Amino acid sequence: MMPTQEQVLEALASVLEPDLKKNIVELGLVSDILINDKSISFVVKIHNPALHSRKKMQEACEFAIQRFVSKEHNVKSDIIPLSSERSPELRKVLPNVKNIIAVTSGKGGVGKSTISSNLAVGLAQKGYSVGLIDADIYGPSMPLMFDVEREKPVTIDIDGKNLIKPIESHGVKMLSIGFFADPDQAIVWRGPMATKALRQLFIDTYWGNLDYMIVDMPPGTGDIHLSLVQVAPVTGAIVVTTPQGIALADAKKGISMFELESINVPVLGIVENMAWFTPEELPDNKYYIFGKEGGVNLAKQLNVKLLGQIPLIQSICESSEAGRPAIMQETTPQALALAEMVNNIEKSVNVRNATQPPAKIAKINA
DSSP states (O other): OOOHHHHHHHHEEEEEEEEEEEEEETTTTTEEEOSSSSSEEEEEEESSOHHHHHHHHHHHHHHHHHHTTOSEEEEHHHHHHOOOOHHHHHHHHSTTTTEEEEEEEEESSSSSHHHHHHHHHHHHTTTOEEEEEOOTSOOOOOOHHHTOOOOOOOOOOOOOOOOOOOEEETTEEEEEEGGOOOOTTTOOOOOOHHHHHHHHHSSSSSSSEEEEEEEEEEESSSSSHHHHHHHSOOOEEEEEOOOSHHHHHHHHHHHHHSTTTTTOOOOOEEEEEEEEEEOOTTTTTTTTTTTTHHHHHHHHHTOOOOEEEEEEEHHHHHEEEEEOOOGGGGSSSHHHHHHHHHHHHHHHEEEEEHHOOOOOOOOOOO
16 A cells, blocks of 8 residues: 555654754755655755754664555655755855854953864864854963964955965864964054954955854954954854853853844854863862852853853863864863763754844944
8 A cells, every 4th residue: 555645744744843942844844745656755944954863864764664654665755954045245245154152241351262273173073164263362362272373374265255265173274363473462452453354254254164163252342352243243242251250250241242232143052161070180179169060050040051061170261272172182081071962952052043033243332
């Protein structure tokens, strides 16, 4: 007996979209069902374009058909990324970048650049194409963290235009103002000069096709932050804090800035860095030297996601200074905590893209 399209849809309704927790039929992600006496084929769109996510979805769909419809038919499922409509602004600036993520902090010294570098490498490890802009104009640290301090970007000709070619390290394309300045000299620029430099990192660079662009922002809420949201359509912001009271107060201000009506950038969540101290000789002990669960409580208070709690471990600092982000240490406690953070951020971005309009450039009268 020939299976029907209704039977196929009923079977596929048992498969959930992993981020939205609803079945793929209800979400309208199934199309092009073809049935004959030998095979059943269909197309499923998925929000997460990573290869491992498409593979899991394919296995789940084919299992559902074989279980609920027919074991005799060959099942052919085509799992394709869901291409979201882009705003006109995104086509002008970084036209081939799917997600622009700003990593920010209310104050300095909370490990924002450490989180940015590990996030970029973690996403690259998952198979995404990733770019990283070191927008901390006055304190660039990415060249050191990626062991490329001595590298100098070159220009390449793209359609008759001379554009900067990013430096590549650990699977990440990156640019930093640190490549263009003497590392032993302070960068003393007024606001307009700093914002012009930021625009060049975005507009005068050939980034190519990217799934994620991570932007490591300077601490605080100033010119660079306003320039970013006016130059590029930011998908979402991540706020890094420590559990300490003064850091939490500044993080709260940073979140409120992105929530202003004139800016309106979704806050993807909070990362609590230096959540506890664990000495190497006592790996099971936790000492809350900066306070306990301050980031957890702030996330609850502001109704935003807690994306991760990263321990204070000496090797994280040592890894950054050696140019090999700690997430590359694989099975260590710090690498596992950072990998969990990356997974949570990936999921938060997918949910944001599925439930909110495409990102737009902010219109600020200032």
